[in-house]
Amino acid sequence: GAGVSQSPSNKVTEKGKDVELRCDPISGHTALYWYRQSLGQGLEFLIYFQGNSAPDKSGLPSDRFSAERTGGSVSTLTIQRTQQEDSAVYLCASSLGDPQETQYFGPGTRLLVL
Amino acid sequence: GQQLNQSPQSMFIQEGEDVSMNCTSSSIFNTWLWYKQDPGEGPVLLIALYKAGELTSNGRLTAQFGITRKDSFLNISASIPSDVGIYFCAGQVHPGGGADGLTFGKGTHLIIQP
Numbered sequence: 001g002a003g004v005s006q007s008p009s010n011k012v013t014e015k016g017k018d019v020e021l022r023c024d025p026i027s028g029h030t031a032l033y034w035y036r037q038s039l040g041q042g043l044e045f046l047i048y049f050q051g052n053s054a055p056d057k058s059g060l061p062s063d064r065f066s067a068e069r070t071g072g073s074v075s076t077l078t079i080q081r082t083q084q085e086d087s088a089v090y091l092c093a094s095s096l097g098d099p100q101e102t103q104y105f106g107p108g109t110r111l112l113v114l
Numbered sequence: 115g116q117q118l119n120q121s122p123q124s125m126f127i128q129e130g131e132d133v134s135m136n137c138t139s140s141s142i143f144n145t146w147l148w149y150k151q152d153p154g155e156g157p158v159l160l161i162a163l164y165k166a167g168e169l170t171s172n173g174r175l176t177a178q179f180g181i182t183r184k185d186s187f188l189n190i191s192a193s194i195p196s197d198v199g200i201y202f203c204a205g206q207v208h209p210g211g212g213a214d215g216l217t218f219g220k221g222t223h224l225i226i227q228p
Contacts (some may be wrong), residue, residue, distance in 0.1 A: 004156070033215055042120075042202055043157070043216030059215065091156050103216065105156030 004106035021077045023093030033093040082113045120219030136187040137220040143205030144188040
């Protein structure tokens with residue numbers, strides 16, 4: 001069956017531009033998670049959605065980052081006025097929503113800010 | 115925030131050798147997970163542990179949830195070339211029993227020498 005998909009797979013942008021990253025979760029998964037992985041580092045949790053609601057946005061690195069989810073499915077992570085330190089792999093995961101349900105990860109979007 | 119200390123950072127071993135890696139935390143986690151990440155891919159779940167003291171196997175992989183809930187180890191027996199990759203530990207707290215993001219270690223790079 002289809003897994004988590006993310007687009008674009010790679011994005012190169014200039015400092016100061018806005019970017020939008022998209023995540024399509026596994027069909028039927030109510031929980032959706034965004035993580036950031038910097039070069040050679042582990043994954044840093046950013047935000048999660050239960051349905052369309054994000055209970056806790058404190059993991060977002062700055063107010064330039066925002067995320068939304070509509071229709072309980074697709075989610076977008078938007079970074080405004082990108083900075084070079086935003087360069088990283090942005091990974092999305094989804095799960096059935098029960099606390100012990102496995103989070104399945106997408107392949108990520110590799111963002112490079114020049 | 116919570117942090118996981120994962121060691122070793124990298125391992126250079128011969129094919130057929132056993133591998134051991136571990137994670138420790140200064141705070142309690144209620145779920146411990148071990149993921150493997152191949153280049154250009156998202157992490158894939160290997161083993162999930164839900165109870166303190168639990169010892170779980172998945173083929174040649176064995177993992178344990180420490181009795182204090184502050185540590186976990188992963189063992190790989192009789193390593194083979196496809197075991198090469200980055201292994202991450204991850205923990206979840208589940209505040210209030212709900213879903214939450216994963217806290218990841220920085221990873222162990224496993225390299226198998228021919």
